[in-house]
Amino acid sequence: GLMHVYPRLIPVLLLExxxxxxxxxxxxxxxxxxxxxxxxxxxxxxxxxxxILDIGAAKSRVPARMELLNRIATEAFI
Structure with a gap:
């Protein structure tokens, strides 16, 4: 039979x-x-x-906060 192809869901989150x-x-x-x-x-x-786009870091030209990104990644089951 035919398989139904579902669209992928990829949200873009802006971090500041x-x-x-x-x-x-x-x-x-x-x-x-x-x-x-x-x-x-x-x-x-x-x-x-x-x-995840860190628009705050991009605007101020500082590195992304790895501590926060690690917390987010730990919480994500994606």
């Missing part, structure tokens, strides 16, 4: 400091939640991958 934000054109960031809490929502939705 310790918080997730939403933007329009990467301007005027608005808080949407704590990264670790939001990851649990995506675990429940069974997304295939996550893309």
């Amino acid at each position: 400091g310790d918080r997730l934000v939403k933007t329009k054109g990467f301007e005027d960031p608005r808080y949407v939640g704590d990264p670790v809490n939001v990851i649990s929502i995506f675990n429940d939705l069974e997304v295939d991958e996550l893309v």
